[in-house]
Amino acid sequence: MSDSSWIAVDAMGGDKGLAVMLAGVARARHRFPDMRFYLVGDEQAIADGLNAHPNLSAHAEIVHAPDVVGSSDKPSQAIRRAKTTSMGMAIDLVKQGRAGAAVSSGNTGALMAMAKLALRTMKGIDRPALAAMLPTLGDNDVVMLDLGANTDCDARNLVQFAVMGAAYARTTLDLANPRVALLNIGSEDQKGTDEVRDAAQALKDATHLPMAFTGFVEGDRLARGDVDVIVCDGFSGNIALKTAEGTARFVADLLKRAFRSSVRSKIGFLISRPATELLRDHLDPNNHNGAVFLGLNGLVVKSHGGANELGVATAIGNAAKMVKNDLTRRIIDDLRNFEAAPAASASAADAA
Structure with missing residues (x-):
């Protein structure tokens, strides 16, 4: 069971740098004041960046990651370094149940591969x-x-x-x-x-x-x-x-x-x-x-690499809505209902 009050953010992903990522998180916090954020990446760089967003500091926790997935890294390379990269560690927070969703603006192929390997495909998908x-x-x-x-x-x-x-x-x-x-x-x-x-x-x-x-x-x-x-x-x-x-x-x-x-x-x-x-x-x-990877045992949202402050906030906002409305459970329930209907029809036909 994941903690629906926390979102893990890969603070080092994205083409426009850490400052834009933090500004986007701060903007999202105003829209969802009950949400809290794990900011995953270089500890000192994030701490320095938070000086520009004092209202965010009380709602965020820094998780140090010594490595970053590059835009040209192959998925296989990124997977081998998942335990030390900001992207991989953000996904792992979802796997551990400490966060309801992970958001990254980094390498799409690497994010998809890491998410599938760490979270696995949900039953029925x-x-x-x-x-x-x-x-x-x-x-x-x-x-x-x-x-x-x-x-x-x-x-x-x-x-x-x-x-x-x-x-x-x-x-x-x-x-x-x-x-x-x-x-x-x-x-x-x-x-x-x-x-x-x-x-x-x-x-x-x-x-x-x-x-x-x-x-x-x-x-x-x-x-x-x-x-x-x-x-x-x-x-x-x-x-x-x-x-x-x-x-x-x-x-x-x-x-x-x-x-x-x-x-x-x-x-x-x-x-x-x-x-x-x-x-x-x-x-x-x-x-x-x-964009969200649907069908995994956890939520991972891909923000566009070139997104500005508004774009990052929009992606985080979408993640927050999915977490608050328990999207993963809704999918599981709908799949169960879809699979159950043919069986129920067959049983009714046999009884007749």
Whole structure:
């Protein structure tokens, strides 16, 4: 049983350094005043950095880690040094039950490998998945998984991802019955691979779960807000995510170029500035930061390496919500209910 009042933060991970990580933790503490933090990394550097955040010191404990996982380190190299690195020691605090979640902005491959090895996959899950939230035109973000942990998935994997994604959406988006869809090349029932169609049939039959399966969704509908959870294999999900991120940057850069093209355009920018700032904030990845490895016996959140103070705080905030709402238990309960339903139906049929 983990301590839900503590979050372990890999203070040395991230491209922007320790100062940004500590500023993000301090910002998250204001939003979640009941949370406490293990700051894992170089003890002296963290202690010096806390001088800029006196209100955080009373809510944090420094855990010294003599080593750091580098951005170019291979997962196998990182695993061998797990007991001495800030990333590995943050995950170990979750394994020990001293923290409810670990947050790191470090090397994604190393974090995934360490988390799987230390925490293991929960019973009923064949493969963990990487889930994140993307902005939409709807009332809330959309949860998407898998985003790269599993390149090949069968129907059973996709169904498990759907169950986990729905539990995640209920926890972080406060949705009682999240709308779940499978990413496909068309919306018709006959479209897609056998794995996708078989998963769709299984999810249609799972009417007893707290989710609403809506069928298939195509790539051009990812950001429309029509669904709350989008499920796919990691290969397709990672491509879709990178394409969406690249398109957002393309639109932003195109607008900048257009507004700088003439004096009239610059005047137009000043007039439309409130709208462009709203667009910028909505597309800012720091407002949607924090991917989580679902399906492990513990919570590990991956913050974007280039996240700023707001982004780090967003990732920690997502971790805090998952811990407070006991996401791991919700997933276990939903999986148990999903597996129990066919057995109950078979028993009823035999009795008849």
